[in-house]
Amino acid sequence: MITGELKSQIDQIWNTFWTGGISNTITIVEQLTYLIFIKDLDETETRNERMAKRLNKDFSPIFGKDQQNFRWKNLKEMDVQARHEIFNNSVDGIFPFIRSLGSEKSLFSTYMKDASFGINKAATLDLVIEKLERVDMSKQDIKGDIYEYLLSKLEGGGTSGQFRTPRHIIKLMTEMMQPTLEDTICDPSVGTAGFLVAAKEYIDKHNSVTDLDKHKEHINKTMFNGTEFDATMLRIASMNLFLHGVEEPNIVDVDAVSKDNTVSDAYTLVLANPPFKGTIDKESIAPGLRNVTDTTKTELLFLALMLRQLKKGGRAAVIVPDGVLFGAGKAFKSIRSEIVKNHKLEAVISLPSGVFQPYSGVSTAIIIFTKTDNGGTDNVWFYDMQADGKSLDQKRNLLVDAELFNDFAFGDAFAKRKELIKDADASADEPKKEGDDKEDGYDFLPNKKEKQDTIHAKFNLPQILDHYRYLKSEYWGKMHSSKGELLHVQDVPENLGLDKFMSGTCTHDYADRTSQSFLVPLKEIKENDWDLSINRYKEIVYEEVEYDAPSEILERIKETNSVRNLLLEKLQKSL
Template sequence: MITGELKSQIDQIWNTFWTGGISNTITIVEQLTYLIFIKDLDETETRNERMSKRLNKEFTPIFGADQQDFRWKNLKEMDVNERHAIFSNTVDGIFPFIRSLGSEKSLFSTYMKGATFGISKPAVLDQVMEKLERLDMSNQDIKGDIYEYLLSKLEGGGTAGQFRTPRHIIKMMVQMMQPTLEDTISDPAAGTAGFLVAAKEYIDKHYDVTELDKHREHINKDMFSGSEFDATMLRIASMNLFLHGVEEPNIIDVDAISKDNDISDAYTLILANPPFKGTIDKESIAPGLRNVTDTTKTELLFLALMLRQLKKGGRAAVIVPDGVMFGSGKAYTSIREEIVANHKLEAVISLPSGIFQPYSGVSTAIIIFIKTDNGGTDNVWFYDMLADGKSLDQKRNLLVDADVFEAFSFGDIEDGLSAVEDLKNLHDKFNLPDIIKRFASLKYPKQSTEAQRKRTDQSFLVPFKEIKANDWDLSINRYKEIVYEEVEYDEPEIIMERLRKLNEERGLLMKQIQA
């Protein structure tokens, strides 16, 4: 979440648009996104140039010899009117250039065709660029926070349960699922493509350049997919992936759970935080989804969609509202039974209710499952996350060192701290490293200690039979045992004597005051 100086800087840019006569919120968000994209393109080009010199290796430049005026570092040095003319030029200016990025028939190119320049006054463009130049957006987290803050300003932002997933939670989920170069990864509620970007970052980090080059075509065209029906989000998601090295982002323009989406048996990994508390007209729902859960609730239909879209053996990590875990309606129990009985439910991680503050206090959980079509759930691993490294109030202040938070939230368990006492102190404020480590240990049952954990512990295993007997209830409170500390009270006579003495003291004080 943006706070302090950064929030103030974004607000100043916002006010520049308003005072310059641009008051439409969507227009401001889009124009700022384009400018951030243009700035990022130049920064990406600069990094590639440096790497090319260092490694003595050729690279394909983003900007041609006759397009150097489109680079941010050159634009910011231009005369105000000259710069505005480059932005306004609809034939061979900067916007025709960014619309041409990506292959001619790519979805990225399709969505960028709608990108148009909407700042009519040269002075407004000059002031906005000057203020953007002061923003340090080298950190991807900051960039994500800026997007979050911009999107929160959109009219109706946060309705239908559409909240940006905190980046450290995304990174934890990606680390738990450990995507590979062979995976085809999807997010059916892509938004700004946060999950897909994090998966790409994970892959870039865990594979060397030779392996990445070998799979370059797969990465550029097939590895990352998603769906989104908001035109602004489509462009933002596409730009976000493009800047992270995915040349042809495969984000399709469709309402994921509608009849228009017929994708099935396509992906090996799904990472998602679908909309909560939304509904869809019965007539619009893809028929096959209602066979799994007969409902109009989006949080249930998305789970049915994921089961349809996964290949056999494919896996999913999904954030769902708590109601999905224990809802007693037929639609709720049927989707839970489908996942537990007919596929393999691996884990349920209960999240603190403040995770989505300041936008919502909704309680949520992460469920991790594998599509098998023939069952396989043996024991389900439950974890009660109590602390995510930030305060659970509306301020969401960081409770641990920023460098440690960054390293641990992406699974670098041994980085930064080594002493057992330090790890214990960290855990009290930040459970993510423990979750990643314990979940990974489940792959090696003989080495894992999870089977010995008690129901009073933060994590434990629950057998299939017990879940079935509880009407497929997946709420952690159904199975967790709470230890109550015995409190001893004084005898009534002692308490009464204490009260009598207090009354005497009060009486003496009143007499002194009156005197």
């Protein structure tokens, strides 16, 4: 959620549309999205030009020689009327140019064919561009927050349980799943494509330019997939992915759980936050989905859809409402038993109820599973997230350092951890300089446990990611039993991974049900009718309160009464 100056800037732009005679919410969102897209196109072109010059290599420009007037840097300097004519020109103007981006038969060009200019007054366009130029959108998180804020104006943030997923939760799920260049990724409720964009950013960050170039065809045409039936979302998702280097994203105009969606065994990774409260007419539901869970509830049908669409060995990280985890109905139990018994459920991460504020206080969880078709669930990892780095009220104020909040996954910081320790050791005897007190990446180094614990009380995401990495690593099992109990092991720290994870991760007792992070065996889940709610398994420790003996309490009451009577006597005598 955006606040402060940024919110004020966007509100001013919104008011400019209103005073210019444009009051339809969808129209404002679309027109502003187009302008942000045009601005981003120019910024992308500028970055490519600089990189090509630095590397002394050619690149494919977005703008041709005859289209330089369409670049934001040139548009903002133009005469007001001349600029408006470029936008208004339906033959050789900027909107025909936008519609021509991507290949002729691509889905991007299909969804952009209806993109049209809707600002009739040149003065209104001039004011919007002037104010938009002042907005710092250099970071993708800011762009995402702006999109989220704009879309929140559409019927209060969502319909049928559709709420915009906070960017840091998207990032957590993406970092946990670690998408690769070989993956084919899908979000069946794609919205603005936040999950797919996060996956693309992760892939860009963790692969060389050479490897990215080798997989260019796959990245541009087949890697990123999604379904969405809202025309506005289709255009926004397509533009968002295009700006992140996906030229022809495969975003399909279809109701994901309907008969019209026939895709199966196609994807290796699903990242999603499907609608929570939607329903669909029984006759429209794809028959195969009802074989898994006989219901009209979209939150259950989407899980069945993911199992159908994943290839064997494919994995998924999905946000679900708490009701999915403990619902007593037959449909709820059948989808849970299907995932746990016939596939491999790996993790259930309970999210605080305020994560979706200010739009909703709904309680949710992230579930992570792998499609196997032959079981494989042994011990399920549960984590009780209590703090996500922001206040859990309507304001959602940041509680930790902004740099830490944005970079909690550290990207390759675990690889550079040794360098940080080495640098710290090398400079231990050097006199301190101004600014040396800044913690930065040291906050989660092994020798910073006190600082780490202080931050953890407000921000659990680094520990969640670290525990998950450890449970999936080659080091798991060296210090723990299969149930998660801590073993007494005699070995050097490096062999146990102590230098590769946060302080406390390798020595945590994952069998301790009173902690935030623990394992539950398949047998126990089955005995509890496939219940996956964390409260079913977490043990609450109540502090014993000792009271004085009744006789002592009565004696104190008598003493208090005696003092009171003496004070009353003195007061009466003074009258």
